[in-house]
Structures are given as structure tokens and as C-alpha cells.
Amino acid sequence: MRSWLQRVKNLLPIRRKKMASRLAEITDDLTDEQIAWWGTFSVEEEQSRFFKIGNMVLCLDRYNHEWHITTYREGEQPLKTFAAQASNEIILKPTLPNRSLLSRLDRAFYVPTGETLLLYTSTPVWIRIEAGNPPIILDEVTTETLPDTWSGKNTLEGELCYANKTLCSPRLEDLPRDITHVITPVSIENRSKETLLLQELKVPLPYLCVYSDLQNHLWTEPLNLYQEDLSHIEISVIKGPPQSLKVPQLISPARIGLKSGLKDLFSPFTWK
Amino acid sequence: MSISLPDVTTLYKNSSELFNGFDLLLVLRIISYFALGIALTFYICRLVGNISEKHTSAHHSQLLRRLTFYIGVILSILLPLRASGIDVTALLGAAGIVAAIITTSVAFAAQTSISNFLSGVFLIAEKPFEVGDYVTINNTLGEVLSIDLLSVKIRTKDNILVRIPNEVLLKSQFNNTTRFPIRRCDVKLRVAFTEDLQKIKRILIEVAKQNPLCLVTPLPELTFLEFGDSAIALQFSVWTKQSSFTSLQTNIQMEIQAALNLHDIKLPIAPSIPAPS
Numbered sequence: 408m409r410s411w412l413q414r415v416k417n418l419l420p421i422r423r424k425k426m427a428s429r430l431a432e433i434t435d436d437l438t439d440e441q442i443a444w445w446g447t448f449s450v451e452e453e454q455s456r457f458f459k460i461g462n463m464v465l466c467l468d469r470y471n472h473e474w475h476i477t478t479y480r481e482g483e484q485p486l487k488t489f490a491a492q493a494s495n496e497i498i499l500k501p502t503l504p505n506r507s508l509l510s511r512l513d514r515a516f517y518v519p520t521g522e523t524l525l526l527y528t529s530t531p532v533w534i535r536i537e538a539g540n541p542p543i544i545l546d547e548v549t550t551e552t553l554p555d556t557w558s559g560k561n562t563l564e565g566e567l568c569y570a571n572k573t574l575c576s577p578r579l580e581d582l583p584r585d586i587t588h589v590i591t592p593v594s595i596e597n598r599s600k601e602t603l604l605l606q607e608l609k610v611p612l613p614y615l616c617v618y619s620d621l622q623n624h625l626w627t628e629p630l631n632l633y634q635e636d637l638s639h640i641e642i643s644v645i646k647g648p649p650q651s652l653k654v655p656q657l658i659s660p661a662r663i664g665l666k667s668g669l670k671d672l673f674s675p676f677t678w679k
Numbered sequence: 680m681s682i683s684l685p686d687v688t689t690l691y692k693n694s695s696e697l698f699n700g701f702d703l704l705l706v707l708r709i710i711s712y713f714a715l716g717i718a719l720t721f722y723i724c725r726l727v728g729n730i731s732e733k734h735t736s737a738h739h740s741q742l743l744r745r746l747t748f749y750i751g752v753i754l755s756i757l758l759p760l761r762a763s764g765i766d767v768t769a770l771l772g773a774a775g776i777v778a779a780i781i782t783t784s785v786a787f788a789a790q791t792s793i794s795n796f797l798s799g800v801f802l803i804a805e806k807p808f809e810v811g812d813y814v815t816i817n818n819t820l821g822e823v824l825s826i827d828l829l830s831v832k833i834r835t836k837d838n839i840l841v842r843i844p845n846e847v848l849l850k851s852q853f854n855n856t857t858r859f860p861i862r863r864c865d866v867k868l869r870v871a872f873t874e875d876l877q878k879i880k881r882i883l884i885e886v887a888k889q890n891p892l893c894l895v896t897p898l899p900e901l902t903f904l905e906f907g908d909s910a911i912a913l914q915f916s917v918w919t920k921q922s923s924f925t926s927l928q929t930n931i932q933m934e935i936q937a938a939l940n941l942h943d944i945k946l947p948i949a950p951s952i953p954a955p956s
Binding site: 509552554555556557558562563566567570 | 861863891892893894895896897918920
């Protein structure tokens with residue numbers, strides 16, 4: 408971490424002095440404490456603001472009618488320039504990826520008839536950067552690059568998803584719970600006459616919101632899944648944050664409004 | 680089909696009414712109404728196109744625009760004449776008679792066009808491809824620009840316009856390479872008989888894992904094709920998004936070559952067959 412930060416300090420000589428001092432402050436603050444990075448911030452013209460979010464550093468520069476957004480990761484430094492209105496306020500929000508997420512289980516689970524299984528999935532967030540009044544979206548930055556995958560009955564019917572690098576698990580402590588990951592509780596109830604063999608799970612992220620709790624942990628709404636028979640799956644998204652959260656706060660709304668018909672979102676079930 | 684001879688006297692009477700005592704003002708009025716009608720037709724066509732693009736495919740939107748245009752032109756001709764007090768029914772009748780003569784006389788010569796037209800109707804109903812799809816027809820690969828009633832127009836990758844009659848399309852096999860959202864990329868390679876195939880499989884799977892364009896599922900696959908004359912023929916298949924196929928096809932083969940070189944795995948050269956003396 409420190410070696411590539413040192414390389415960053417050698418770049419962009421015009422801003423070197425300002426950025427180097429800010430980066431030094433950031434590296435000195437490396438702790439395990441979970442501090443919320445989201446919110447509304449003010450950046451005056453000809454000034455910069457740095458945010459350390461997980462393993463990356465986000466740099467926002469404000470110039471006359473321009474915003475410069477730079478992300479610093481290992482060996483990656485893309486710079487984007489945005490035309491902007493007069494407002495100096497910038498809003499950072501954690502949001503969910505724009506596709507469903509396919510997570511494998513650490514081991515296959517058999518869910519007998521009448522039984523319920525509670526699983527948790529952990530999703531790396533995207534950072535939504537908004538500016539202006541009313542706020543408009545300037546950019547969305549990924550905190551982790553997820554590979555593409557296909558989920559469906561065959562190569563004709565299905566959808567493109569992201570493949571989760573972390574496994575879903577019935578134990579919350581097995582999952583990464585830092586400020587760059589969102590937890591989704593999924594309850595699967597087998598109401599059919601057959602035993603359900605569960606090997607992977609697809610979470611419909613575009614339909615979910617992001618909430619935070621008192622400790623700044625990020626959550627989505629819980630999902631309930633009822634398997635009635637081999638061809639019929641009932642999915643319900645319980646509106647609102649998980650009930651166990653104390654003082655939950657809505658951070659980001661869902662990308663797609665929740666209407667009826669979330670069927671076939673969990674097609675990677677296998678029946679035994 | 681029976682054909683009645685045209686009623687020449689009726690035609691003469693209508694023409695006399697039109698041109699006897701030549702009225703310049705009437706003619707100018709008809710022309711201005713016609714011009715207004717054409718301008719309105721173009722405006723309505725654009726409106727229909729904008730609305731239909733949001734609700735239907737590009738192909739259907741194109742057809743609706745054409746239909747609107749033809750109806751607009753016909754009305755732009757007939758309505759000004761009628762508004763100017765000219766009896767168009769006789770003209771239509773005369774035109775119908777003339778059309779019947781023309782249709783009969785060119786019926787035999789227009790067989791191909793009729794066949795293309797009917798083939799176009801079947802293609803529109805069947806929808807094997809749409810505007811914007813990439814298709815291969817008779818070894819011609821290109822993007823479908825338009826699906827008209829007589830032909831389909833394709834733009835090849837080197838920017839050449841190819842016109843293919845609908846009749847040819849209906850009779851031949853063609854491949855739509857962009858119909859489905861994902862596509863498989865096959866890489867054929869030959870390795871020496873002495874190579875460790877399990878090691879090669881591991882290397883290739885790792886190359887696919889590292890390439891961001893390869894989908895995680897469906898899983899990459901290595902298929903043993905045959906024991907060739909001088910080498911073992913293998914096929915390595917990976918899946919990717921339709922839009923990434925061309926990029927993947929090039930860079931994964933380069934990555935495979937680099938990975939095999941790194942592990943000292945040489946791809947054998949096929950023996951050349953000497954020319955007969």
C-alpha cells in the first residue's frame with residue numbers, strides 16, 4: 408500500500424505538493440475503525456479532497472466549472488473530467504452494482520421439505536458521485552472489479568450477472584463487513600415435496616436499497632424465497648431494512664423500482 | 680384474367696374538363712396544395728418514426744415510416760385535385776384500367792420482383808434477424824442496415840454495401856451472430872504428442888480466469904478433437920458477451936501463446952507436403 412502511494416506521489420508534478428501532504432495524512436490514519444465515507448462534502452475551487460475507501464483512494468479536484476475525479480489503486484490511475492455548474496458540493500453514496508450478483512456457497516446445502524435456510528451475501532459497493540443542486544450523477548466508481556458471468560437455464564435464456572468473489576454463507580462472521588461491502592440476508596424456505604440442493608444464489612441487486620446502521624455497516628432489504636414446487640418460486644423483498652438494525656438510515660434507493668414479478672431471479676437452484 | 684378495352688371517350692372528356700379553358704390559378708392552387716401535402720407528409724413521417732422507435736424495433740419503425748410516406752403522397756395528389764373540384768373517381772377508374780393493363784403486361788417480367796416481395800413478407804413475419812444484427816449470408820458478413828420488401832441491405836466491416844434479394848435469403852442458410860447476448864469463442868490449437876495435456880488444461884483455464892472478457896460461467900472447456908498426423912488437436916472454448924467477442928478472439932489467442940511460451944510448451948509446425956516432381 409505504501410509503495411504504490413509513494414509512486415503516486417511522484418506523478419502529476421503540478422499537484423504533487425498538495426497531494427503528497429494529503430496522502431501522508433491518509434496513510435497515517437490507517438486503522439481498522441469503520442468510519443462512514445459517504446455524505447455531502449464541500450470542495451472550494453482550486454482545492455482537492457481525498458477519500459480513502461477500502462483499498463483505493465478517491466481524489467476530487469474542483470476547478471472553475473470542472474470536477475476532476477481520479478481513483479488510485481495498484482497500478483491504476485484513470486482521470487475523468489466533468490463539466491459542472493457553480494455548486495461546490497459533492498455527494499458520495501454507496502450504491503449497489505447495476506446487475507444481479509451470482510454467489511456460490513462455500514459448500515452445497517440440502518434444504519429438506521419444510522426447512523428454512525438463512526444465508527448472507529456480501530457485495531462490494533459502487534461509489535456514486537453526485538454534484539449540483541438538484542444532484543446529478545457524475546460517475547460511479549467500483550471498489551472491486553467483479554468478473555462477468557451468465558446465469559440462466561441455458562445460453563439462450565438468462566441474464567448477464569456479476570460473479571461474486573466472496574462466497575455466501577449462513578454465518579455472518581465469514582463475510583467481509585467493511586465499509587465497502589453490503590450485506591444481504593436471504594431466507595430460503597422449502598415448501599415443496601422435494602429436497603432442495605443449493606449451490607449458488609443470485610441476488611437481484613438493482614431492486615435493492617442500501618441502508619446503514621449505527622456502526623456504519625451497510626445492509627440491503629432482506630429477501631425471502633419460497634420454493635413451492637419445481638417450477639414455481641415465490642420471491643418477496645421485505646421493504647425496509649432488516650429489523651435487527653438499530654436506527655437504520657436509507658443511504659441509496661434501488662436502481663429499479665420494485666414492481667410485481669421478481670420470478671426467475673433464483674433460477675440456479677438445483678433440485679434433488 | 681379478362682381485360683376490357685379502355686374507355687377512350689371517358690378519358691378524353693375528363694382531360695378536356697381539366698385543360699379546356701386553361702385556368703392558371705387552379706393549377707397553381709393544386710401545386711401549392713400538393714407541396715403543402717408533401718411537407719406535411721415528411722413531418723408526419725418523422726413524427727411516426729420518433730414515436731415508433733420507442734415502442735417497436737428499428738425495422739418496424741422503418742416500415743411504418745415508408746407506409747406513412749406512401750399514403751401521404753397519394754393523399755397529397757388526390758385531395759388537392761378533389762378540393763379543386765376535379766372529379767378524381769373517373770381518373771382513378773381510368774388509372775385502374777391502365778394499371779390493369781400494365782400489371783398484366785409486366786406480370787411475367789415481374790415474377791422475380793413478386794417473389795422477392797412475398798419473400799420479404801415472410802421474412803418480416805418470421806423475424807430471423809433485425810436491423811442492427813450481424814449476419815453471414817453466402818460468406819458475406821455484415822450489419823443489417825435495412826430490411827426492405829424486395830431486398831436486405833448489409834454493410835460489411837470494410838464499409839461495402841451489399842444488396843441481397845429476399846428470395847435468395849429465404850432459400851439459403853444464413854447465420855445471425857448477434858441474436859443471443861453471449862457467444863462462445865473457440866481456439867483451436869495443436870500440441871505435440873509428448874506434452875502433458877493436464878498441464879496445458881491448467882494453463883489455459885488460468886488464462887481464461889485472468890482475462891476480464893471471459894465469462895465465469897459457462898465454464899471454459901478444453902476438448903480433445905483428434906490425434907492428428909503430427910500433433911494432437913485441441914479446442915479451447917470460452918464464453919463472452921456478444922459485444923466483446925471480436926476483442927476476446929484476438930487477445931485471448933495472444934495470451935495463450937504467451938502463457939504456453941512461458942511454460943516452454945511449443946506448438947508444433949505442420950509438416951509441409953513436398954510438391955510432386
